[in-house]
Amino acid sequence: MANTDYGYIRVSTREQNEARQKLALRAFGIPEQNIYLDKQSGKDFDRPQYQALLRRIKKDDVLYVKSIDRLGRNYDEILAQWRYLTKDREVDIVVLDMPLLDTRRGKDLMGTFLGDIVLQVLSFVAENERSNIRQRQAEGIAAAKARGVRLGRPPKPLPKSFFLAVERWKKGELSGKQAAEACSMPVSSFYYRAKKQEKEKPL
Template identity: 70%
Template sequence: PLLDTRRGKDLMGTFLSDIVLQVLSFVAENERTNIRQRQAEGIAAAKARGVRFGRPPVPLPENFCQIHMEWRSKRITLKEAANACSMPVGTFYAKAVRLENEH
């Protein structure tokens, strides 16, 4: 009834409605802050236990190194190399760069 703006449009009714809305807003914002803090603590605890987040990496196809060498020696194009490995061009390129940086 305090938030019903259809009646009590006098100064006191408006004042009370504003106060109630401010209190509810504060409570909601405070609860959201607490949720974020608990979530961050849970994520930190899970990482400390060794939990890995996200999708598991897909292993490279067996022919990846051979196709990578053919692509780098310019015998095949990037698109042909990606198609030979059954992966998108961007994925092939990213995995190729990662492989080169590891070696």
């Protein structure tokens, strides 16, 4: 039986670059029905379309991916999955961005050895870059906070009835729950904003 070509695409929910990956796969003649797409993180392999691909792909079939980090970004997981596909399932893998990562070539001992080295290096680089991105984000957030930049969504404007409700609550005329209901606010939000307002009052 002839082997079948498959393509796998993964994008996170924040990025929309599946078109670029899809064009690259189509250029290799992979039919649309054989291209599987997941829109979620690459932190593990519990992805619906990837699992559907595994149920369909068989020995001697070829799996194409645009780059190694489309499989995932965790060094150990990528290596484990690569070995599972190539050794246990006997599937060939082609990484379009890295011609050396093409298991159809160099099936002798030296070819396999070189391919494994390249895979380990690239998997490490992918994971390292992910760690660097997280670190840069954390540093950026810390620097912004140091400059007094407020992060996150701005708080909702307070209703006009809020300040009167706070005064009546402080005087004991209303319970916290009643005051919150008068402002159409959750009780926890009422307490938080009331305490915040008290702290921000000028001396």
